[in-house]
Amino acid sequence: xxxxxxxxxxxxxxxxxxxxxxxxxxxxxxxxxxxxxxxxxxxxxxxxxxxxxxxxxxxxxxxxxxxxxxxxxxxxxxxxxxxxxxxxxxxxxxxxxxxxxxxxxxxxxxxxxxxxxxxxxxxxxxxxxxxxxxxxxxxxxxxxxxxxxxxxxxxxxxxxxxxxxxxxxxxxxxxxxxxxxxxxxxxxxxxxxxxxxxxxxxxxxxxxxxxxxxxxxxxxxxxxxxxxxxxxxxxxxxxxxxxxxxxxxxxxxxxxxxxxxxxxxxxxxxxxxxxxxxxxxxxxxxxxxxxxxxxxxxxxxxxxxxxxxxxxxxxxxxxxxxxxxxxxxxxxxxxxxxxxxxxxxxxxxxxxxxxxxxxxxxxxxxxxxxxxxxxxxxxxxxxxxxxxxxxxxxxxxxxxxxxxxxxxxxxxxxxxxxxxxxxxxxxxxxx
Amino acid sequence: xxxxxxxxxxxxxxxxxxxxxxxxxxxxxxxxxxxxxxxxxxxxxxxxxxxxxxxxxxxxxxxxxxxxxxxxxxxxxxxxxxxxxxxxxxxxxxxxxxxxxxxxxxxxxxxxxxxxxxxxxxxxxxxxxxxxxxxxxxxxxxxxxxxxxxxxxxxxxxxxxxxxxxxxxxxxx
Numbered sequence: 166x167x168x169x170x171x172x173x174x175x176x177x178x179x180x181x182x183x184x185x186x187x188x189x190x191x192x193x194x195x196x197x198x199x200x201x202x203x204x205x206x207x208x209x210x211x212x213x214x215x216x217x218x219x220x221x222x223x224x225x226x227x228x229x230x231x232x233x234x235x236x237x238x239x240x241x242x243x244x245x246x247x248x249x250x251x252x253x254x255x256x257x258x259x260x261x262x263x264x265x266x267x268x269x270x271x272x273x274x275x276x277x278x279x280x281x282x283x284x285x286x287x288x289x290x291x292x293x294x295x296x297x298x299x300x301x302x303x304x305x306x307x308x309x310x311x312x313x314x315x316x317x318x319x320x321x322x323x324x325x326x327x328x329x330x331x332x333x334x335x336x337x338x339x340x341x342x343x344x345x346x347x348x349x350x351x352x353x354x355x356x357x358x359x360x361x362x363x364x365x366x367x368x369x370x371x372x373x374x375x376x377x378x379x380x381x382x383x384x385x386x387x388x389x390x391x392x393x394x395x396x397x398x399x400x401x402x403x404x405x406x407x408x409x410x411x412x413x414x415x416x417x418x419x420x421x422x423x424x425x426x427x428x429x430x431x432x433x434x435x436x437x438x439x440x441x442x443x444x445x446x447x448x449x450x451x452x453x454x455x456x457x458x459x460x461x462x463x464x465x466x467x468x469x470x471x472x473x474x475x476x477x478x479x480x481x482x483x484x485x486x487x488x489x490x491x492x493x494x495x496x497x498x499x500x501x502x503x504x505x506x507x508x509x510x511x512x513x514x515x516x517x518x519x520x521x522x523x524x525x526x527x528x529x530x531x532x533x534x535x536x537x538x539x540x541x542x543x544x545x546x547x548x549x550x551x552x553x554x555x556x557x558x559x560x561x562x563x564x565x566x567x568x569x570x571x572x573x574x575x576x577x578x579x580x581x582x583x584x585x586x587x588x589x590x591x592x593x594x595x596x
Numbered sequence: 597x598x599x600x601x602x603x604x605x606x607x608x609x610x611x612x613x614x615x616x617x618x619x620x621x622x623x624x625x626x627x628x629x630x631x632x633x634x635x636x637x638x639x640x641x642x643x644x645x646x647x648x649x650x651x652x653x654x655x656x657x658x659x660x661x662x663x664x665x666x667x668x669x670x671x672x673x674x675x676x677x678x679x680x681x682x683x684x685x686x687x688x689x690x691x692x693x694x695x696x697x698x699x700x701x702x703x704x705x706x707x708x709x710x711x712x713x714x715x716x717x718x719x720x721x722x723x724x725x726x727x728x729x730x731x732x733x734x735x736x737x738x739x740x741x742x743x744x745x746x747x748x749x750x751x752x753x754x755x756x757x758x759x760x761x762x763x764x765x766x767x768x769x
Binding site for chain 2: 179204206209213214311
């Protein structure tokens with residue numbers, strides 16, 4: 166039996182069956198007490214029907230295997246699935262119990278089309294924030310039409326991996342990273358693409374962006390030609406995820422970490438596609454590190470480590486992080502620190518990492534959008550409070566700017582600031 | 597987070613509701629409460645249950661409660677006459693039929709529940725026939741017959757469940 170296998174259960178009564186039996190028993194007692202047969206005639210069907218339904222159902226064996234997928238873009242998740250198996254006439258009375266991931270709100274109701282062998286379903290959710298999570302497989306229950314007995318249907322039902330992060334991250338693969346260390350014997354890879362130094366001219370594709378068309382060359386030969394650019398992949402990147410509890414509210418911390426984890430997952434995935442060497446470290450009380458490397462095996466290792474990152478119960482000192490990171494990685498690697506730390510400024514990771522020789526870049530997911538409207542302020546006071554909190558946050562982040570560029574991640578579904586910064590690494594400008 | 601348990605919605609059949617209203621009203625009329633109070637109590641219970649069932653909450657499993665309370669009130673206050681017994685039984689069967697016709701479930705629930713409701717109807721029919729046909733001194737035989745049917749069904753259920761426990765099902769094999 167594999168981990169995806171769900172075992173079916175026997176028939177059990179629902180609360181409604183107990184309600185009917187309870188009312189029936191009360192009426193039977195009332196009939197005896199009042200010496201009247203009328204309550205007994207009313208009680209008789211109520212007492213009989215749960216047993217009748219259970220007798221007709223017991224012994225039935227159903228099995229339904231699930232295949233499902235998540236479509237949609239960004240925050241929208243369109244879930245489609247199919248249950249296939251030995252359902253028979255019971256297919257009409259199957260009830261699906263779906264378990265949306267945390268922070269998902271329904272946008273489209275569950276729609277089910279039933280056949281004799283298959284049941285297809287669709288449902289729409291909107292995610293409040295980026296996430297990487299495993300959606301639990303739906304519980305499939307057969308329930309009789311009267312709602313008196315039910316039975317869990319067994320079958321093979323895998324969980325669904327849901328990976329949603331800002332769209333800009335998908336385009337990070339073409340960035341040029343600074344401060345790469347070339348190891349002895351290493352050959353730098355080169356790639357022809359849309360950015361970098363001019364490489365050559367080729368036939369334009371039908372959907373070629375106008376900006377890449379070489380108009381002079383096209384005019385000379387009488388057909389559309391496009392420029393190719395050569396990008397020297399310099400990629401080395403160390404991602405440090407701060408998993409320390411950063412506020413008094415653990416639920417907010419967990420949500421912020423979920424957003425950070427999704428962002429880090431997307432960034433690492435995009436850079437792996439460009440053959441960038443990526444290292445990953447988390448810092449809670451201590452540092453846990455995955456060494457710098459590239460390739461499919463390493464990608465799987467890093468992504469699994471990112472998915473397994475959890476909020477640490479204790480916050481370790483920032484110096485410890487910097488010193489420990491130095492043990493695992495050589496100084497000079499571009500270091501992307503993802504931290505929503507809002508505690509003591511002296512405990513910011515960035516200055517310490519810089520002192521140890523790691524040029525950092527800070528991505529700071531903000532808790533302000535989460536806290537919006539949660540206080541007991543009047544509606545007209547809310548915007549003012551938001552502005553004050555924003556000013557306070559900007560002042561705090563401006564102190565970090567002395568040591569490293571900072572991306573203030575306020576809109577969870579956009580990392581345009583990071584994408585823009587990485588595309589123009591020499592200007593160091595973030596708007 | 598609480599799980600969402602939503603199925604394909606459809607408009608529930610008004611036919612079973614009308615049938616239940618009719619049966620409960622008839623039962624209310626033979627109960628003999630003053631000023632049409634009997635039908636009013638029955639219909640009010642049904643309407644409350646119907647409204648409860650429309651709410652997509654986890655407590656909708658207990659939606660029949662108001663209708664059952666109304667039926668119980670009518671049954672307790674009914675005089676001991678054969679028509680009251682018959683209409684009481686019919687009203688309960690009609691209520692069960694209406695329960696099977698849940699708007700949150702696929703259409704045709706009444707048809708699929710027909711065997712279970714039919715078994716109850718048969719028991720009511722046997723009991724009422726015995727009550728009607730036997731002399732008044734033996735009325736208890738009718739009630740005893742119905743109770744016997746109940747006990748037999750319980751025994752059948754327990755027997756089938758016991759057998760199922762010994763034979764491993766296909767899913768667990």
